[in-house]
Amino acid sequence: MDRTQPIVEMRNISKTFGSTKALRGVDFTVMHGEVHALLGRNGAGKSTLVSTMSGLVASDTGTIRISRTEVAANGQPYAARIRDDIAHVQQTPQLFNLLTVAENLFLENPLVRRKFGIVSHRRMMSEAQALLDKWNIDIRAEALAGELSAGTRQLLEIMKALSRGVPVIILDEPTAALSNAEKRMLFEQVKALKALGISFIYISHHLDEVFEVADTVTILRDGQVVKEREDVGNLNVELIADLMMGEKTARSVRVDHTQADAPVLLQARGIGLYPVSAEGVDFEIRPGEIVALAGPVGGGKEALAMMLAGQLTPYKGKVSGAGGTLPTIGLVPTDRHASGYVGILGVRENVAIGGLDVLSGRFGFIDLDKEAAHVGNLARQTNVIASSLEQAVSQLSGGNQQKVVFARALCQNPQVIVALSPTRGVDVGAKEQLYALLRDLASKGLGVIVVSDEEDEISQLANRVVIVFEGRITGELRGDYTMKDLILRMEGVA
């Protein structure tokens, strides 16, 4: 094959999820033996683009050619056809916890297969051990994947991809859970494989890594390419941040209702986010304040929020309220399908379970009139649209489901609301409604804590941004911060 021709060629790739256009006519090429960094803010379409490349998500339009395999996309699955040409390491490891390291590494791998689909155990163990030795990782091949640390699991996933012998490998935020030493090992392997002609697509939120390993950079913004195949030498951090940010579109802006003189609503003193974190975290929030917790995945922002919400017990330290008593806290959990709503129950019942203390009278029976009135008010306040309050929540759209979760969190008349990824998978209209709701709550003197990965969301809401990284608070932005400040902090360069 001609080495000067690109190994991956994607033309006019588009993908729509519900009402969100994740990709709009993207072209993307990768050369042989190239490390191609794909940059862009959260929601810019990076993960979607690489998913259409590996077939994890089927593209709606366009053509994809990897090595000699060409696919004309029409929304139908095509992953099986390009399986032997590409490996995709996703953000979170997709390992089988109850299988051993060796089994995970060589699952469906022809290398260890014999006649009639029988797997050679001895072969598998020796190959696995050889691989572990090559990477210099000190784990046993018989260990269960579920027992390993987050970083080791991530490495295992990468090793699995690299050992498949495919010409193209996607690494989607591979270093999020890795220690510095593990990162070094990864970069060495990437460079060694690159020398053999293997191509990489590399997504990272750490620009310093990009400058270290990448040859070429493509930048996405709002599902479109804004910089195609630029040599990494021609770029710098400032330039990249400008390209990622783009012009500002008209969106609602944050308002500061912080009652700076009022007593603290909720505070944490020296709490440990991890079992072995050396230093504790301090945090406090005042009435009317909207605080965003930001930082890389696994950095501890979610743990901090869940501890503040009283759902997790800190490994050390203490969370307390103003006068020693804890305020009432409403929680919007991070994944509404897993822990947000009860699908088979109606809107009324879903909202009411958040406020059983408020709604039940003597002997614990629910006051039905009060319930109807209270839930009705909350449904109006949060703009829930349903055929009736009895409609099963599983039948509502994503945005309305999320509003039901907000209504539930507000049912107990909380003084503090903790919202994790408050607008994940919600369309723009519902997003703005939820932002307006949070601002309105702050204006009424509630303390609002938001955990978010989206810079736009944070900048539209938060009066204060707390960056949580490796179980510590590593930075804070207050009041008049700019979008650029925010992006640089979140990309870990400032």
Added chain:
Amino acid sequence: MSSAMTGQAKAGTPAGRSRLSAFGSAFVAGGYTMYPVLALLVLVGAVVAPNFATGINLINILEQVSVLGLTTIGLTFVVLIGRLDLSLEGIVGFAPMLAAVCLVPATAGGFGIELPSWMGLVVALGTAGLIGYFNGFMVVRVGLNPFISTLGLLVLLRGGVLIVSNGRSIYSPGPALTYLGSAKLLGLPVSVLVFAFVAVAIGLVFKYHRYGRALYAIGGNEDAARAAGINVDRVIWSAFVYAGLLAGLAGVLMTGRLDSAVTTQGQGIIFSAFAAAVIGGVSLGGGRGTMVGLVSGVLLIGVINNLLTLAQVPSFYVQASTGAVIIVAAVLTTVASRRSSGVRTRT
């Protein structure tokens, strides 16, 4: 609330049609699905078996199902939260047996401690509650799968009955233990009144009490219930206690009706209880089921058994046909609930 705006409402459907389908959904959701079937069965019974539609026979049916009814209500506590409890069958046999051997003199097969008669009920229900507490402990604290932990306990309790009774049934264990299952009040057996009272009271709890709301929420999505601030562990634990208590009460009624604690008491009842619950629309996946429906399941099983007996069907066929009816009814309930709510539930 915005009643007109909805993405789901089929545009252009005539109002009459949608009112009918709304009625249908409410009918199924309320647990009334099996009542037409029940009515039909009673009608057929009245025609084919002359002895069926008599007051005595109908009261007889109610008396017979009260034990099953209480056990099924107990079972529903744990099924609503997506768990199950097989040991209820063991409790039905063990709790009254332990009470009986504590009451009667050693010559009649007792322990010889001869507790006062009123202690009979205390011992029976106390034992039942403690067994339920143990089940809750195993599930919540130890983290066992309730199927295996309660299966083990079921077998253990069956053996336990033989150990405490030395393998012999205990006759006439005393008025306190037998009153509920044998006396009559206002012309009705007390056991029927007890079942009716418990059904109404717990029906209200399921529907209107915060505890009931918590049961449905946990069964529907345990993590969401936790995030909503419900003390999930405590609710699960207590559900096992209530289930045990109701099985204990069912056992006391049975002992009363027979005026003796029999070593085989309650055997096989857990299968009937599951069948009654499922026929009544209680989802084994949790989160779904009503008292109204549960009672229909219990009555249906009672009526079928009674009819087959009256029709002098050989007892082998009674058992086989009950099984067939269970399957048919379960299919009916599942299809009806899927049609009406669009939500796929596995009964």
